[in-house]
Amino acid sequence: MPDTSSKAPAAVATPRPRRRRRRSADWEGLLYVLPAAALVIVFFMIPLGMTIWMSLHKWPLMGKPRWIGLDNYSRLLGDSDFWNALGFTVQYTLAATAGLLGVALILALMVERPARGVAFYRTAYFLPVVTGFASASLLWAWLSNVDSGLFSPLAQTIGLTSEPVNILATFGPAFWSVTIMVVWKMAGFHMVILMSGLQSIPADYIEAARIDGAKAHQRFRYITLPLVRRPFALALILCVSGSMLAFDQFYIILSGGPQNQTVTAVYHIFNESFVSFRLGYGAALSVVLLAILLVLSAIQLRLLRDRGETR
Amino acid sequence: MTRMDNVLGERRTSGVSLEAVSKWFGNVKVLHDIDLDIQSGEFVVFVGPSGCGKSTLLRLIAGLEEVTEGEIRIGGRDVTDADPSNRGIAMVFQTYALYPHMSVAENMGFGLKVAGRPKQEIAGKVAAAADVLRLTDYLDRRPGQLSGGQRQRVAIGRAIVRDPDVFLFDEPLSNLDAELRVEMRIEIARLHQSLGNTMIYVTHDQTEAMTLADKIVVLRGGRIEQVGSPTTLYDDPDNLFVAGFIGSPKMNFLPAEVREGAIRVGGHPLPDPGLAARLAEGTRLQVGIRPEHLRPAEPGEPAMPLTAQFAEFLGGTTYLYGIVGEGLDCVMEVDRSVDTKQGNQLNVTAAPDDIRCFGEDGLRIR
Numbered sequence: 001m002p003d004t005s006s007k008a009p010a011a012v013a014t015p016r017p018r019r020r021r022r023r024s025a026d027w028e029g030l031l032y033v034l035p036a037a038a039l040v041i042v043f044f045m046i047p048l049g050m051t052i053w054m055s056l057h058k059w060p061l062m063g064k065p066r067w068i069g070l071d072n073y074s075r076l077l078g079d080s081d082f083w084n085a086l087g088f089t090v091q092y093t094l095a096a097t098a099g100l101l102g103v104a105l106i107l108a109l110m111v112e113r114p115a116r117g118v119a120f121y122r123t124a125y126f127l128p129v130v131t132g133f134a135s136a137s138l139l140w141a142w143l144s145n146v147d148s149g150l151f152s153p154l155a156q157t158i159g160l161t162s163e164p165v166n167i168l169a170t171f172g173p174a175f176w177s178v179t180i181m182v183v184w185k186m187a188g189f190h191m192v193i194l195m196s197g198l199q200s201i202p203a204d205y206i207e208a209a210r211i212d213g214a215k216a217h218q219r220f221r222y223i224t225l226p227l228v229r230r231p232f233a234l235a236l237i238l239c240v241s242g243s244m245l246a247f248d249q250f251y252i253i254l255s256g257g258p259q260n261q262t263v264t265a266v267y268h269i270f271n272e273s274f275v276s277f278r279l280g281y282g283a284a285l286s287v288v289l290l291a292i293l294l295v296l297s298a299i300q301l302r303l304l305r306d307r308g309e310t311r
Numbered sequence: 312m313t314r315m316d317n318v319l320g321e322r323r324t325s326g327v328s329l330e331a332v333s334k335w336f337g338n339v340k341v342l343h344d345i346d347l348d349i350q351s352g353e354f355v356v357f358v359g360p361s362g363c364g365k366s367t368l369l370r371l372i373a374g375l376e377e378v379t380e381g382e383i384r385i386g387g388r389d390v391t392d393a394d395p396s397n398r399g400i401a402m403v404f405q406t407y408a409l410y411p412h413m414s415v416a417e418n419m420g421f422g423l424k425v426a427g428r429p430k431q432e433i434a435g436k437v438a439a440a441a442d443v444l445r446l447t448d449y450l451d452r453r454p455g456q457l458s459g460g461q462r463q464r465v466a467i468g469r470a471i472v473r474d475p476d477v478f479l480f481d482e483p484l485s486n487l488d489a490e491l492r493v494e495m496r497i498e499i500a501r502l503h504q505s506l507g508n509t510m511i512y513v514t515h516d517q518t519e520a521m522t523l524a525d526k527i528v529v530l531r532g533g534r535i536e537q538v539g540s541p542t543t544l545y546d547d548p549d550n551l552f553v554a555g556f557i558g559s560p561k562m563n564f565l566p567a568e569v570r571e572g573a574i575r576v577g578g579h580p581l582p583d584p585g586l587a588a589r590l591a592e593g594t595r596l597q598v599g600i601r602p603e604h605l606r607p608a609e610p611g612e613p614a615m616p617l618t619a620q621f622a623e624f625l626g627g628t629t630y631l632y633g634i635v636g637e638g639l640d641c642v643m644e645v646d647r648s649v650d651t652k653q654g655n656q657l658n659v660t661a662a663p664d665d666i667r668c669f670g671e672d673g674l675r676i677r
Contacts, residue, residue, distance in 0.1 A: 204408035207375050212422035212473065213396030222425070226412040 048290075051283045059280035072284035082285060085268035086292075092179065092264065093243035099183040100239050101232070104190035111191070112198045122195075126188035133185070137252035140181040144168050144253065168254060171261045178249050178262070186242070190235045197231030198224065233304035237297050244293055265289050325386025325399065325476040325509060326351040327372060332381030334367055334533075341367055342533045345381070349511065349526070354503050357513045358520040358556070359530035365513045366481055368530070372511060373402050373479050386476055401470035402479040405486065407462045409454035415465050416441070416450040422473045440468045460491045467502065480512040484519065496522060517557050521545070529553050551673040554599050560630060562599045562667075563641045565615075569594040574668070577636025579615040584666040587677055596676065597669040602630060604665035605643035607657055614658040617641055622651035633657070 055072055057065040076082060111122045128136065143150045146166035155161045167173040201224065209219045225232075247266040250256060256263040263271070269289070273282030327349040334342040342364045349355050357365040370376040372383060374395035383391050390398045401422075409418050417424075419440060420433040441447045444464040454462055463483060470478055480499070484492045500523055503510050514520055520527050521541045529536040529544065529552070537549045541557075548554035554562050565576045569590045573580040576598060590596070608614030617633040628644050631651050635641045643659060645651065668676040 202406065202408070204404050204406050205410060207395075208402070208404060208408040208410075208469075209421070209425075210375070211373060211395045211400065211402050212425060212469070214421070214425040218425045222421070223410060229412075 051286055054280050055284035055287050057280045059278075059283070061277040061279065065280065068280070072281050073288075075281065076284055076288060081263075082265070082268055085263045086265045086289075088262065089244055089246065089265040092175070092246060093240055095175075095179045096182050096243045096246075097236065097239045099179060100186055100190055101194075101235060103183055103187040104194055104235065107187060107191040108194035108198055112195050122191075125191055128185045128187075129189045131185065133248040134252060136181065136185045137249045140177070140249075141168075141253045144177055169258055171258055174254055174258060175262060178253055181253070182243075182246075182249060186239075190239060193231050193235045193238075194228060197228035201227045229304055233300065236304070237300050240296055240300065241293050244289070244296070326353070327477060327509060327511065328384045329368075329372075330382045330384075332368075332371060332383060333379050334364075334371060334376065335379045340533065342371070345535060347528065347535065347538065349509060351386075351509055352507050354500075354510045354512065354523055354525045355528060356520040356524035356526070357511065357528045357530060358515065358517055359536075360556075361515055363530040364533040365515075365528075365530050369402075369479055369481055369511060369513045372398075372477075373400055374398050399476035400479055401473040401475035401477075402481065403463075403466045403470050403483045405482040407454070407466040407486075409462055409465055409469075411454055414451050414453055415446060415457070415468075418454065418465055419468045419472045421469070436472050436474075437468075440471045443471070444468045459487050460495060463487065463495055464498075467499070471502075471506070476509065478506075478508050478510040480510065482513055482515070484514070485516075492519075499523065518559060521557065527557075529556060548599075548667065549675050551597060551599070551669045554667060554669070554675075558601055560602050560642050562601045563605070563643075564669075565598045565600070565635060565639050565641065567596050567598045567668075569596070573613070574598060574666075576615050577639065579636065580613040581615070581666060582613050582660060582663045584663050584668060586668060590668075590676070595671055597671075597673075599667040599669060600661045600665060602642040603644040604661045605641075605659045606661065607645075607649060608660040612658075612660050614660040617643070617657045617659045619651050619653055619655040619657065621653060635659075 054065075056067060056069060058068045058071075059065040107125050111118050111125065131139075142148070144152075144167055146152045146164050146168075151167060152161075152164050156164060165173075167177050205223050205227070206219055209223050214222065245266050246264045247270065250262045250264055250267055251270070254262045256267055265285070266289070269282050269285045272278050272285060327347075329345050329347040332342060332345040333340065345368060357368060359365050367376060371378055372385075374390070374393060378391050381391070382389060385398055385400070410421065413421065416434075416437050420437045423433040423436065437450070438447070441450055444467060446461070446464055446468060449457060449461060449465075454465065457465065463486075466483070483499070484495050487495060496519060499510075499512075503523075512519075512523060524541055526538065527541055527544050528538050531552055537544060537553045539547075544553055544557045548557065551564065555564065567574050567576045567581070569575070569592055570578075571580075572592075573583065574590070574596070575581070581598065615635050617631075617635050619631055619633045621632050622645075623630040623632070629647065629649075629651065631643050631645045631649065633641055633643070641659075649657070670676050
């Protein structure tokens with residue numbers, strides 16, 4: 001607007017410095033997010049791009065990678081080992097998620113309100129979370145050892161079984177043993193998430209429901225549960241994605257046994273990539289697993305979506 | 312009235328009585344031996360400064376807090392240890408406590424739903440209550456999409472649908488702006504008129520108490536200071552606290568002394584208030600006179616000199632703020648003919664019946 005500026009210089013003169021200030025504020029904002037953005041780019045975006053790039057190659061450990069387009073993906077469709085592993089992973093995810101969230105919710109309800117000794121219990125329930133997955137698995141492998149462990153000799157000593165029982169030798173007990181270990185180790189973490197959700201429900205709602213004549217189970221069903229939906233969704237997504245990526249516990253405790261029945265999807269990817277050194281194929285499997293996780297998370301977010309209520 | 316009959320099947324209302332009710336929180340006694348009788352159909356307001364125990368008292372009646380000592384009866388039935396849902400009460404919370412994840416209709420019908428009543432009956436009662444409270448157009452909305460006044464009406468609607476014997480209100484208007492507060496106050500009064508239920512209402516606002524109540528219970532420090540109708544409390548307060556708490560602007564309190572057979576403020580005699588017993592010479596006391604009872608004195612009448620400081624013109628009335636004797640603040644209601652210029656000297660007095668005397672212990676001398 002060249003001619004208006006000459007007529008009303010004052011009116012035009014004021015916005016100019018303000019605009020400049022805003023633009024510099026934009027750059028300043030970018031500066032602040034730069035460290036976080038750099039981390040995401042270096043440790044997530046670039047490896048993701050490299051994985052996708054690798055998945056389009058036949059990529060041996062030594063020798064030159066060769067471009068093979070989507071061959072890895074078409075091969076994957078017929079790879080019954082992968083689909084079996086994925087099937088087992090889903091089975092484990094269902095069991096672990098149900099166990100984890102169920103136990104976590106019960107623990108959260110137990111330690112939600114301030115009372116004598118509650119801090120001790122909160123700490124006790126959370127303590128297993130801070131042990132590493134590998135150390136917890138090693139501990140569990142030892143406890144489950146048929147000769148020198150705890151469970152089998154203990155069961156024998158108190159007369160539960162007449163002879164040693166190797167719980168890691170058959171699929172059923174082995175699977176449930178690992179699942180219980182994971183519940184023991186991770187329930188405290190989800191407990192904290194759900195507890196914070198429970199604590200953010202105003203006491204008024206529960207009191208109003210008491211006056212409305214709602215029994216304890218009705219208050220839980222109609223008031224508490226719907227109002228912890230958001231933290232519950234967070235716990236659910238963390239739980240499902242964590243379980244879909246399960247590896248350490250099955251590798252350390254069971255080594256995929258008995259009869260390779262406890263090989264998870266990641267375990268299979270690990271075998272393909274770092275045992276058989278088919279790095280390109282392993283990358284393709286990883287990409288597929290990522291896609292599955294993305295879809296799962298999207299579905300969960302949609303199912304548990306907030307329907308626009310405000311307090 | 313007829314619309315309300317759709318909401319309430321049959322009219323039953325109950326009185327509430329408290330007998331020597333005490334409440335301890337840990338080592339702190341917050342309510343001291345409360346005795347109170349509330350007649351069936353009465354509108355009772357608990358009023359007092361914050362921390363006086365009025366909300367705790369209401370929560371004891373609701374059953375949300377446990378009674379430490381004493382007994383509560385509703386409709387003649389001992390409910391001291393009864394569950395809130397079995398007391399025949401409904402409560403409107405200060406925060407409304409509307410369930411945020413439910414629609415207005417679901418909020419109002421929740422009590423009936425958990426009681427396992429048929430859907431049709433619930434819908435009918437909710438619709439009738441919504442009609443009374445002008446909420447019909449909002450039944451599908453969620454509380455978050457409503458204004459403060461609408462939320463308030465939903466909270467009242469939820470109480471009505473429960474068809475209680477006794478309504479409990481816990482500072483229901485304190486989250487509304489001034490204009491809406493007056494509007495809702497009138498609405499609640501109208502509701503009481505048409506429902507005829509016993510209502511117990513907690514507020515710290517003496518105007519709300521005066522305008523709504525059949526009976527006011529003034530509380531301080533966990534004790535009942537006085538119980539009575541608004542006019543009783545206004546005309547005949549038992550003590551300094553009640554006298555100062557009820558009425559706006561506040562009653563003027565002037566330190567006085569009995570000398571030469573007359574009650575004198577700063578040496579100036581007041582008209583004889585006609586006390587039952589003659590006060591001994593030299594007795595110190597507090598004289599309470601409401602601003603609306605002070606008037607310019609006729610020549611020759613016993614009067615106190617008042618120096619005008621500033622005036623508040625409110626349209627119908629003017630409040631003149633001044634100083635009596637040596638630095639005693641005093642407010643009086645004056646009409647426009649009075650010169651309220653700063654520094655202007657007035658001789659003021661009051662009718663003998665309008666002068667209240669309080670002893671040094673704060674109790675009324677009658």
